[in-house]
Amino acid sequence: MTNLDLYAKAEHLLGIEEATEALYDLYRSELDDKDVKTLLDVGCGRGGFMQRMISDGIKCKGIDLSSDMVNACKSQGLDAQCIDIADATGSYDAIVSIFDVLNFMDKDALLSFLESISKRLNDDGVFIADINTLYGFSDVAEGTMSKDTEDEFLCVEAEFLNNELHTFFTLFVKNEDESFTKYHDKIVQYFHKIQIFQKLSGLKLVEKQTFSLYDEKDKTLLIFKKK
Numbered sequence: 001m002t003n004l005d006l007y008a009k010a011e012h013l014l015g016i017e018e019a020t021e022a023l024y025d026l027y028r029s030e031l032d033d034k035d036v037k038t039l040l041d042v043g044c045g046r047g048g049f050m051q052r053m054i055s056d057g058i059k060c061k062g063i064d065l066s067s068d069m070v071n072a073c074k075s076q077g078l079d080a081q082c083i084d085i086a087d088a089t090g091s092y093d094a095i096v097s098i099f100d101v102l103n104f105m106d107k108d109a110l111l112s113f114l115e116s117i118s119k120r121l122n123d124d125g126v127f128i129a130d131i132n133t134l135y136g137f138s139d140v141a142e143g144t145m146s147k148d149t150e151d152e153f154l155c156v157e158a159e160f161l162n163n164e165l166h167t168f169f170t171l172f173v174k175n176e177d178e179s180f181t182k183y184h185d186k187i188v189q190y191f192h193k194i195q196i197f198q199k200l201s202g203l204k205l206v207e208k209q210t211f212s213l214y215d216e217k218d219k220t221l222l223i224f225k226k227k
């Protein structure tokens with residue numbers, strides 16, 4: 001199992017449903033006044049945002065590097081693929097990467113990711129993504145939490161050092177014979193300065209809004225147009 005598949009297995013225990021819904025509302029309102037007929041959701045997770053946009057009549061496709069996430073999308077009849085954006089085809093009026101997806105990449109990976117995004121946008125297309133602010137990493141994301149249910153126990157320990165958030169996930173899942181299987185892995189998230197996004201060859205940063213998702217000014221929404 002990859003570390004992203006472990007995240008997929010643990011996500012429902014993290015208590016992020018309300019924040020996720022708030023982000024979906026924000027993205028939807030940003031896309032509302034744009035003429036969007038086709039949308040690519042990169043890092044689509046379980047496909048919650050695509051479900052919303054499909055109900056607005058928009059043709060959606062999702063990609064994610066976690067096969068567990070992609071399978072969850074497919075089980076709801078959504079069009080999703082477990083591929084890297086570099087291998088994606090087609091072109092879209094809008095592309096979104098919702099809830100920290102850009103923070104999952106270091107700077108080099110991020111720059112090639114953004115280059116691939118620009119290749120998948122139609123002329124005049126828009127790319128919207130959010131990133132954690134320094135405050136979001138150091139004061140909101142850092143720390144420990146645990147959650148247990150009858151069949152699962154999750155412990156998350158996150159440490160922010162040198163602009164990297166190292167999050168250790170330990171998940172115990174009860175088997176049919178009452179024994180437990182333990183999964184343990186680490187996800188690294190990277191803080192990105194806004195300046196990185198202002199010097200891209202294929203995308204122009206047209207708007208940035210810092211907002212509060214969990215706490216004061218913990219996230220920045222970035223809106224790009226294809227150059």
Ligand SMILES: C[S@@+](CC[C@H](N)C(=O)[O-])C[C@H]1O[C@@H](n2cnc3c(N)ncnc32)[C@H](O)[C@@H]1O
Binds near residue numbers: 042045048064
């Ligand atoms: C915090 S989750 C957000 C999921 C979804 N966007 C949502 O709002 O529910 C981040 C997702 O990004 C995916 N991911 C991380 N790096 C990625 C990459 N380079 N390309 C595609 N997906 C990626 C993870 O597997 C995970 O599903």
